[in-house]
Amino acid sequence: MTEEGQAPGWEAIDGALERLYGAQEPKHYGTLIPYAMGGSDPLDGISAYQAEEPVPHWHFVTYGFSELYQKESGDPEESGYGFELTFRLVRTQEEEEPPAWALNLLQNMGRYVFSSGNVFRAGDYMDANGPICLDSDTRLTALAFVRDPELPGIDTPNGRVEFLQMTGITQDELAAMQAWNTFGVLDAGAAHIPSYLTDLERHSLMEDKAVSDAVQDGLEREGSSTGFLFVDQLGWTPGKKGWLRKTAPVLTIGAKQADIIGKLLLGRIPKGRELTLAGAGHSVVFKRGEQALHMEDSQEVTIVLDDRSAREMAQNLVPQARRFDAPFKDGLTVEIVKTEITDQDGSVIRTIG
Template identity: 55%
Template structure:
């Protein structure tokens, strides 16, 4: 290989070199993309390499190629390569397994589709509700994802800018709730001795059932409140008029988590922003209840009596309630339908 050929893909080479420090001469299973995404291909990532690791338990270690700039520098930001990260994923492996499961490769490509289509990037501490099992064909409690720095792959500088290795971790619904009402790092640190290297195991039970983890969550929420500044609710809507109470509409699925996060934010004098396709609502705590509307969205200031009343109203149940403590505000909770990838309704909440 000539020197010119060697540097045709400096970003790719940098990833290879980082992983080689862990796995040496091990040849990974590599899954490349036949037709580039830019030319109409289905898979946005150029490739995914999968290594066999035996420590601390047998598992597959997936590493993506494509969120960062693998070839020439194209973006204007000289400090960051592409989106600034590559994803990794550690999945428990049976000793007899010879090939990594296809569903995990598809999951990583789906993460690529999400980022490439939305422009939203993942950062350490982020989380994502999958609204169903992360492996559709498995009987698993893991229905959400958390993101944290890979414990073995450090952030690196490349010719195209900095790249961080973010590990994707499968978590349960009640672990997701703990993340939302407290924070991702706190929960993962509390679980680390029970989840070495944050290896995803489809068969595991929720860590929240462990007393030590429960205690850490309760103490963390009490001490820190919630680090969740934004909650996305697809069904979020807002309507107002001069003659009637304003109506805040939310989906039943998120009623409980909005209640818990509100307490974790507002009682620590922090705002909570609800974001949907049709509205953006900022909730604050103050002495006088007031609603302010602008081009940027709606800002609602609750006093403590209104917050307490909301705590009794917000539940995953269809209802319309006018607040007695906030005469100009009405809460409308509507059913949420959980659908599979084909749009079929699996469950209706509320």
């Protein structure tokens, strides 16, 4: 670490952990070459504590999303990105060192935030497009973010820092969170994931009937809290009008996200809420209205749905390559195309649709 007084943000995090773990010396993994000087790891360090309750586990805490040294950002209220990440991973009694994949996962979160500028907040989720532990057969292929249950936010000389805990989730849990909300799903399954622990060997919460029933009840009662969804495969081809023939515009969606888009339409349009799909070059906004129609300009496409057309479109949005005509007076064709899932080397490991 640095000399006394030279890292007030770091010292504030250490103080919060000392209040929780006392004199326990964590396993600490620092970065030799700073990211700003060409190093490969964006985080300055990661500490791993041995916790025993509710079951033995590693409690990882990052150093680097917040301002550890001098104040550099112009926001006096928040330190850096305003958070540090934590991660609780089930530990066997024989384990003396935390697994390297968990450290790599946290550094990958740093690469994502530093490169994109996107920050995490409690209630967020992220699809990892594969096992969170590479080369394992775990069903945990996504992450949800909540406030760490034992580390409240702290005020540092550089601003406020919240501790956000990542927890591994399955694909159907991710879909349930998108269709309803993150906290509702996690609360419904709290008995299976105390303290939001990540256990690579656990089954899906949605296999518990009480949890799946709670999710369905919540969705029907409250609708979906997801109003914005980034869509990897999203396209819009304007229609053409001619003397003898006209063609309807075409909305293109990838098979991987077709099903959840359908669920979101059912969870938002009947409740009078908008849904925005954002792609690399297109933005499509769904709104509720008296009749189905679409409008487009240079910035975005607006699709207005009544309850009947929302239900009909949702029923047709399935993870299968196909085309169908939506119930629009002026015509709209929806094309669902295959999605290819690739590994870190770009090799296709799975095709959907």
